[in-house]
Amino acid sequence: MRQRTISLPWGAGYGLARTLLALGTLGALALTDSTPLFQEVTTVGQYPLCRGVTAAGAFCLVSPDHFETMRWACCRRTGSDAEVRTG
Numbered sequence: 001m002r003q004r005t006i007s008l009p010w011g012a013g014y015g016l017a018r019t020l021l022a023l024g025t026l027g028a029l030a031l032t033d034s035t036p037l038f039q040e041v042t043t044v045g046q047y048p049l050c051r052g053v054t055a056a057g058a059f060c061l062v063s064p065d066h067f068e069t070m071r072w073a074c075c076r077r078t079g080s081d082a083e084v085r086t087g
Contacts, residue, residue, distance in 0.1 A: 030075045034067040 028037075038047045038059070050060035062070050 026075060029071055034071045037071070038064070038067060 040046050048054070048057060048059045050057070054060065058070055058074055059067060
């Protein structure tokens, strides 16, 4: 019987895209103050939206007074993940 091989849906391009997305997120969190990240939106209201599944997000778990601390905790976490994967 002939074996069928299934090609994997990810490759170097997929890995590069994920890396660029992660670096973009890290850059946005590291270089932007928390105030402009969570401004009120005209049609939606105050961000972050903490309804349903999104209520488990990092910024929904703390009060708005602690957004800056959480921003740095997220940056530190993202950076430590990158070190583990590449190191």
